[in-house]
Amino acid sequence: MVRRRHLHTQGRTVVGIDDEVFDLERLSDGDRRTLVGEAALMAALRRGRTGRMGEVVATIQTEQDRVIRAGLPGALVVQGGPGTGKTVAALHRAAFLLYTHRAVLERRGVLVVGPNALFSRYIAQVLPSLGESDVVLSSVGELYPGVRATAADAPPAAVVKGDLRMAEVVAAALRDRQRVPAGDLEVSIVVRTSVRGGVEVVVERMALRVEHAVCAAARERARASRHPHNVARRLFLLDMLTALALDEAAQLDRPMDEEDVRYARKVLWAQPSVREALDALWPPLTPQRLISDLFADAGAMASAAPGLSPDERQTLLRPYGGPWTVGDVPLLDEAAELLGEDEDDSDTGTARQAAEQEREAEERYALGVLEFTGLLEDQMMEATALAGRHAAPAPATTTAQRARADRRWAYGHVIVDEAQELSAMAWRTVMRRIPSRSLTVVGDIAQTGSAAGARSWGEMLDRYVGGRWREERLTVNYRTPVEIMKVAADVLAAVAPDRRPPESVRDGGTPPRAVSLDPDVPGALTALVAGELAEIGEGRLAVITPDARHRRIAALFPGLDDILDSPVAVLTVTASKGLEFDAVVVVEPGEILVQTPMGGRDLYVALTRATRRLTVTHRGDPPGMLARLVRH
Numbered sequence: 291m292v293r294r295r296h297l298h299t300q301g302r303t304v305v306g307i308d309d310e311v312f313d314l315e316r317l318s319d320g321d322r323r324t325l326v327g328e329a330a331l332m333a334a335l336r337r338g339r340t341g342r343m344g345e346v347v348a349t350i351q352t353e354q355d356r357v358i359r360a361g362l363p364g365a366l367v368v369q370g371g372p373g374t375g376k377t378v379a380a381l382h383r384a385a386f387l388l389y390t391h392r393a394v395l396e397r398r399g400v401l402v403v404g405p406n407a408l409f410s411r412y413i414a415q416v417l418p419s420l421g422e423s424d425v426v427l428s429s430v431g432e433l434y435p436g437v438r439a440t441a442a443d444a445p446p447a448a449v450v451k452g453d454l455r456m457a458e459v460v461a462a463a464l465r466d467r468q469r470v471p472a473g474d475l476e477v478s479i480v481v482r483t484s485v486r487g488g489v490e491v492v493v494e495r496m497a498l499r500v501e502h503a504v505c506a507a508a509r510e511r512a513r514a515s516r517h518p519h520n521v522a523r524r525l526f527l528l529d530m531l532t533a534l535a536l537d538e539a540a541q542l543d544r545p546m547d548e549e550d551v552r553y554a555r556k557v558l559w560a561q562p563s564v565r566e567a568l569d570a571l572w573p574p575l576t577p578q579r580l581i582s583d584l585f586a587d588a589g590a591m592a593s594a595a596p597g598l599s600p601d602e603r604q605t606l607l608r609p610y611g612g613p614w615t616v617g618d619v620p621l622l623d624e625a626a627e628l629l630g631e632d633e634d635d636s637d638t639g640t641a642r643q644a645a646e647q648e649r650e651a652e653e654r655y656a657l658g659v660l661e662f663t664g665l666l667e668d669q670m671m672e673a674t675a676l677a678g679r680h681a682a683p684a685p686a687t688t689t690a691q692r693a694r695a696d697r698r699w700a701y702g703h704v705i706v707d708e709a710q711e712l713s714a715m716a717w718r719t720v721m722r723r724i725p726s727r728s729l730t731v732v733g734d735i736a737q738t739g740s741a742a743g744a745r746s747w748g749e750m751l752d753r754y755v756g757g758r759w760r761e762e763r764l765t766v767n768y769r770t771p772v773e774i775m776k777v778a779a780d781v782l783a784a785v786a787p788d789r790r791p792p793e794s795v796r797d798g799g800t801p802p803r804a805v806s807l808d809p810d811v812p813g814a815l816t817a818l819v820a821g822e823l824a825e826i827g828e829g830r831l832a833v834i835t836p837d838a839r840h841r842r843i844a845a846l847f848p849g850l851d852d853i854l855d856s857p858v859a860v861l862t863v864t865a866s867k868g869l870e871f872d873a874v875v876v877v878e879p880g881e882i883l884v885q886t887p888m889g890g891r892d893l894y895v896a897l898t899r900a901t902r903r904l905t906v907t908h909r910g911d912p913p914g915m916l917a918r919l920v921r922h
């Protein structure tokens with residue numbers, strides 16, 4: 291193909307012709323003279339922004355087409371600068387794959403991982419408009435069912451939580467919860483009660499003992515089974531209950547056959563003191579419990595994380611019950627993997643729901659023990675456990691619903707957008723969901739804002755796909771006009787000189803400017819925003835602020851409840867990732883530069899959100915790298 295000509299028709303009338311050139315060298319002189327510009331593309335790009343991403347089927351470009359139609363198997367990395375259509379191409383790819391490989395993908399679904407819930411909403415309409423719906427959109431903070439983490443960690447904590455060493459820390463924390471007593475285990479049990487005055491009172495107790503070595507052997511056998519903790523617990527309990535039953539029989543000088551031991555175990559398990567003692571040694575655990583307990587206890591941290599420095603451990607400590615952060619989610623997932631049973635401990639639930647879940651979990655463990663010890667005949671226990679099952683939510687119907695609710699769901703394909711932000715631990719979580727490693731990884735290493743994010747694709751992916759990933763590059767920026775991109779390119783050259791910015795196709799006309807303005811002076815920023823809004827007419831505007839100023843500046847624009855739908859959005863850089871606006875006002879770039887170790891890249895991201903107009907406001911002099919801005 292040398293050239294592709296798009297004919298646009300209305301009914302039987304041709305209303306437009308657009309040429310797309312694949313190989314300029316091979317065009318004859320005559321053909322060159324008759325080329326029709328990429329009018330359709332330009333028209334699409336000049337449209338005002340609506341707050342939702344739209345499809346671009348009519349104007350897909352060659353390099354994007356290659357991404358969209360790449361084969362299903364294997365890992366494809368799409369590296370491209372801001373505005374190169376990575377997101378839009380990735381979503382069209384999802385639609386293309388669902389269409390081409392319908393049988394597999396309708397059954398297994400496609401997971402699209404984005405940077406946050408706002409972004410998921412921003413792109414949600416692209417797929418249904420392409421006629422596809424077996425897609426789960428999720429942020430990393432939502433990948434663990436039952437938890438919706440939105441809070442970000444401070445950079446030092448994000449770095450530690452995102453480090454692969456945390457997988458060992460979680461495993462060690464769990465091993466620390468599998469205990470044996472310092473000496474022998476002693477448990478006092480009730481052997482005789484009587485009813486006096488209508489009240490049951492204990493008449494006789496008895497002390498049972500299990501030798502330390504026997505406890506240690508029970509733990510060893512349970513660990514050696516290689517079952518996850520909550521499953522191996524049944525083995526541990528079986529051995530310990532047997533040992534207690536044998537001790538009881540020995541003390542009473544009573545011979546025991548197999549049947550007697552089974553019965554004695556059951557009676558012992560019904561004793562609260564026995565349960566308490568055994569639970570303390572090998573407790574039933576939820577991922578939430580394991581991680582919360584670990585982070586709330588400096589002693590537990592020191593024991594589980596000898597490989598972390600004291601400072602690193604300190605960054606992880608927090609009081610019990612704090613909200614889950616995005617960095618916690620891969621740790622919960624890791625814990626769930628080692629524990630073997632997922633408990634839906636939704637953080638939106640009430641305390642009563644949590645208690646109810648706890649009770650149900652208890653019942654399930656009890657049932658597990660009964661199964662293991664062959665005591666399922668106990669109709670009472672069975673009935674209670676079954677009642678717990680009936681309380682579970684009704685089964686989900688669509689592939690997407692089932693996949694979202696199931697932590698162990700294996701997707702048919704996974705697309706990760708803004709993939710440069712994922713930590714090594716987050717990649718572990720994502721890879722668990724795609725055992726076939728059929729992946730599309732979309733991002734820009736130059737835009738990495740998270741301190742735990744990627745410095746190179748190989749660093750994150752080689753471990754899972756053994757260096758066998760393919761890379762496609764997108765080089766043309768469809769969003770940011772040339773004039774604005776030059777300013778952004780200066781920033782990139784200063785903070786990441788090895789990275790090249792993409793080339794812009796549009797020229798916006800309005801030179802980007804720097805305005806000397808104090809955002810704390812009442813009315814100053816709001817007046818500037820009002821002026822910009824008047825310039826863009828129907829379009830949308832974003833005020834992008836340093837993290838520390840976000841709350842104060844957002845308060846200047848009351849009544850803007852929905853960021854995607856209101857004419858003005860006030861955002862931190864992190865929240866603005868992947869979005870675009872007709873006009874952008876970046877407040878105090880100097881503060882953005884230094885707010886995190888990746889501040890320079892944050893500024894690059896902020897400057898490249900604009901499709902038409904860019905204004906930067908500053909109190910003193912703007913940073914030298916913004917010298918190209920026209921000063922007002």
Ligand SMILES: Nc1ncnc2c1ncn2[C@@H]1O[C@H](COP(=O)(O)OP(=O)(O)OP(=O)(O)O)[C@@H](O)[C@H]1O
Pocket residue numbers: 331334335344346349350351354370371372373374375376377378379734737768769867868869870898
């Ligand atoms: N072929 C195309 N035709 C029309 N519009 C396009 C085309 N490709 C990209 N665009 C538009 O360009 C804009 C930027 O695309 P997109 O958000 O996918 O870029 P991105 O590479 O993901 O950017 P970033 O890295 O900054 O998040 C969008 O408005 C998109 O619709």
